[in-house]
Amino acid sequence: MAIIEVEELSKRYDDQAVLDRVSFSVEEGEVFGILGPNGAGKTTAVECVEGLRRPDSGTVRVLGFDPLRQGARLREHIGVQLQHTQLPENIKVWEALDLYASFYDRPRDWRELLEQWGLADKRNARFSKLSGGQKQRLFIALALVGDPKVAFLDELTTGLDPQARRATWELVRRVRAEGVTVVLVSHFMDEVEELCDRVAILDRGGIVALDSPESLIDGVDAEYRMSFRLMEGTAAEPVRLLGNLDGVASVSRTGELVVVAGRGDFATAVTASLAREYVTVRDLRIDKHTLDDAFIALTGRSLQV
Numbered sequence: 508m509a510i511i512e513v514e515e516l517s518k519r520y521d522d523q524a525v526l527d528r529v530s531f532s533v534e535e536g537e538v539f540g541i542l543g544p545n546g547a548g549k550t551t552a553v554e555c556v557e558g559l560r561r562p563d564s565g566t567v568r569v570l571g572f573d574p575l576r577q578g579a580r581l582r583e584h585i586g587v588q589l590q591h592t593q594l595p596e597n598i599k600v601w602e603a604l605d606l607y608a609s610f611y612d613r614p615r616d617w618r619e620l621l622e623q624w625g626l627a628d629k630r631n632a633r634f635s636k637l638s639g640g641q642k643q644r645l646f647i648a649l650a651l652v653g654d655p656k657v658a659f660l661d662e663l664t665t666g667l668d669p670q671a672r673r674a675t676w677e678l679v680r681r682v683r684a685e686g687v688t689v690v691l692v693s694h695f696m697d698e699v700e701e702l703c704d705r706v707a708i709l710d711r712g713g714i715v716a717l718d719s720p721e722s723l724i725d726g727v728d729a730e731y732r733m734s735f736r737l738m739e740g741t742a743a744e745p746v747r748l749l750g751n752l753d754g755v756a757s758v759s760r761t762g763e764l765v766v767v768a769g770r771g772d773f774a775t776a777v778t779a780s781l782a783r784e785y786v787t788v789r790d791l792r793i794d795k796h797t798l799d800d801a802f803i804a805l806t807g808r809s810l811q812v
């Protein structure tokens with residue numbers, strides 16, 4: 508069942524078209540990613556869905572509500588992650604939760620959220636004294652305090668170190684496991700690949716692709732490479748053995764190192780052929796495509812900044 512439906516959403520700022528007839532829907536229970544480079548219009552799109560910005564045209568329904576006309580009722584059922592600048596430096600963790608709980612008719616018990624998100628010992632700490640990861644946990648707890656059906660998480664891991672990013676990903680999985688639908692805005696490929704059931708790739712105001720990360724990656728019809736080392740004394744000559752296999756574009760050998768490039772599922776054909784000839788190899792590596800390759804294939808540019 509679609510929980511969010513967006514049709515033909517358009518928005519301009521002055522003479523700049525930021526969203527141009529964007530349509531997508533989000534299914535109940537999924538983690539839906541909106542991925543795109545800086546300035547692609549991600550935040551604008553999400554804020555139109557949340558009812559925080561007014562689109563020029565198009566329709567948006569979230570849980571059946573029109574975010575502009577029924578914003579107050581809608582906000583009872585959604586949770587929005589705040590950006591850092593939106594909490595006073597001196598507010599205590601419990602005060603922030605208590606304040607946000609007061610915005611809802613039927614909030615969750617924030618003491619439970621403190622426990623659940625590992626913030627119980629930080630209950631009386633001031634916001635400014637929290638680490639980046641703790642702040643992120645607080646923001647997620649605040650987004651959940653209204654017991655929402657949908658949570659919007661925007662650039663959740665920007666500025667976090669790799670360890671804190673991974674810990675935050677785990678938290679998102681927990682939110683999903685609780686049955687909350689998640690809309691995740693990000694410009695990190697790995698994050699989206701890791702977390703999202705489906706992703707809309709937004710570029711220059713339009714959706715250039717919408718699918719699961721796996722399908723987007725599988726759809727990339729570009730060469731990739733596999734490499735391995737032959738065991739010493741191997742008699743087989745890989746260039747001859749592998750050169751004519753389906754999908755293989757080139758095979759090169761430098762000493763024991765063999766590099767095979769190709770398209771499609773050539774790596775399976777290569778390993779099967781090696782096994783048939785009893786050739787054992789080590790250090791086998793396949794540089795499979797990533798979401799960034801999918802982005803390059805779709806837009807001609809890399810998203811990595």
Ligand SMILES: Nc1ncnc2c1ncn2[C@@H]1O[C@H](COP(=O)(O)OP(=O)(O)OP(=O)(O)O)[C@@H](O)[C@H]1O
Nearest residue numbers: 520521525543544545546547548549550551552694
């Ligand atoms: N209130 C506004 N008035 C004028 N222009 C705006 C406004 N908000 C955003 N823009 C412009 O619209 C474009 C899209 O901005 P938006 O914040 O939606 O992109 P984004 O994909 O979320 O980018 P980022 O990843 O940098 O947050 C940008 O060029 C931005 O400068």
